[in-house]
Amino acid sequence: MVFKLFKSGDELYDEGKELIKRGEYGKARDYLQKSIDKEGGIDDAAAVKVALIDLRERLTNVNAYRNLLSALERFTSHDRFEFGLTEISRDELITECQLTIRKIELLSSGGEGQALMDKGKQIQKLAQDFQSRIGEKNLIILELFKNDTSVTGMTEFFNLMAVSYECMADAVVWDNPSQAAEYEQIAMGYRQQNGQSGDTNMAKVRAYSTTCTCWLCGRIATGEGIHFFSAPADVSPALDDKDKPTARSRPDGDPQHIYICRACYSAVSNRSDEISRGYYNQTMQEMRAMEARLQAQIAALQSQIAFARMGR
Ligand SMILES: [Zn+2]
Known part of the structure; x- marks a missing residue:
C-alpha cells in the first residue's frame, strides 16, 4: 500500500x-x-x-x-x-436564491404612506413570481437544512400576498380606514388559504370599520386605535346616553370606558403632559436647592471636624 x-x-x-x-x-x-x-x-x-x-x-x-x-x-x-x-x-436553486434575496430585502425595508403602498405592490409582484417560477415545488434550502418540504412556491405566494395587503392597509389607514379594512379582509383570505387563522386580520377589520361618536366633542370617527380610542372613565347611570347618538359613544355594556376621537384624546394627553412637566420641573428645582443646602452643611461639618483634630 x-x-x-x-x-x-x-x-x-x-x-x-x-x-x-x-x-x-x-x-x-x-x-x-x-x-x-x-x-x-x-x-x-x-x-x-x-x-x-x-x-x-x-x-x-x-x-x-x-x-x-x-x-x-x-x-x-x-x-x-x-x-x-x-x-x-442548478437553475432551480438560482431562481430560489434570486427570489429569496428580493424577499429578505423587501421585508426588511421600512416606509410609510406612498412608500409603504409601493412596497406592498412590490411584495405582490414577488408573490406572483414565487407562484409562477416555483409553483407547487418545495423550497430546496429548507428541505436541505431544515428537513422541511412544506414550504412551496404556492405557500410563499399566499403568505406574501397576505403581507402585501397588510402593508397596503397600514399605508392607507391614516387617511382611509374603511379601505384599510378591505385590504385586511383580503389579507385574511390569503392567510386562511395558507392554513392560518387570520385572527389578527379579523381584529383589524373590526377595529378599522368600527365607528363611534366622540364622548367629548360629538364628532363621528371611524377606525378604533387609529382615529378614536377607548379611554377609562367613570360613567354613572345618570350620564349614560339618553338620546342614543348615531354611533355609540362608549363600548357596549362597559361603564368604565368612553370613546374619544383622536383630536380630543391628543389635546387631553398633551395638556396632561404639560402639567406633569410643570410638576417635574418644580420638584427638580426644589431637590437641587435641598442638595445645595445639604452640601453646605456637610462642608461646614467637615471643617469643624478638621478644626477639632488640629486642636488635639
Ligand atoms: Zn372629540
Whole structure:
C-alpha cells in the first residue's frame, strides 16, 4: 500500500462530499476549501457546496444568499449536482436564491404612506413570481437544512400576498380606514388559504370599520386605535346616553370606558403632559436647592471636624 502524504484536489473534494452525506458540514467545508485552494477552482461544484454550507446557519442573511447565487452563476459545467443525498437543479436553486434575496430585502425595508403602498405592490409582484417560477415545488434550502418540504412556491405566494395587503392597509389607514379594512379582509383570505387563522386580520377589520361618536366633542370617527380610542372613565347611570347618538359613544355594556376621537384624546394627553412637566420641573428645582443646602452643611461639618483634630 502506498502511503500518500498529500491528497489531490479531487480526493479532498470527494472526502468533502462524503462528509456532507454524514452531516459533518464543518469538516466538509474544510476539505472542500482545501480542494479549491489546491485546484484554484472557484468556478466548480466545491465553491457551490462551500457557499451552501455557509448559508446553513444564516438562512435569513441576504449576503449568504448572494454568495451562493454568485457561486451558482459561475458553476456552468453541470445542470444538476448532488448535495448530500439530494440532487439539485442548478437553475432551480438560482431562481430560489434570486427570489429569496428580493424577499429578505423587501421585508426588511421600512416606509410609510406612498412608500409603504409601493412596497406592498412590490411584495405582490414577488408573490406572483414565487407562484409562477416555483409553483407547487418545495423550497430546496429548507428541505436541505431544515428537513422541511412544506414550504412551496404556492405557500410563499399566499403568505406574501397576505403581507402585501397588510402593508397596503397600514399605508392607507391614516387617511382611509374603511379601505384599510378591505385590504385586511383580503389579507385574511390569503392567510386562511395558507392554513392560518387570520385572527389578527379579523381584529383589524373590526377595529378599522368600527365607528363611534366622540364622548367629548360629538364628532363621528371611524377606525378604533387609529382615529378614536377607548379611554377609562367613570360613567354613572345618570350620564349614560339618553338620546342614543348615531354611533355609540362608549363600548357596549362597559361603564368604565368612553370613546374619544383622536383630536380630543391628543389635546387631553398633551395638556396632561404639560402639567406633569410643570410638576417635574418644580420638584427638580426644589431637590437641587435641598442638595445645595445639604452640601453646605456637610462642608461646614467637615471643617469643624478638621478644626477639632488640629486642636488635639
Ligand atoms: Zn372629540
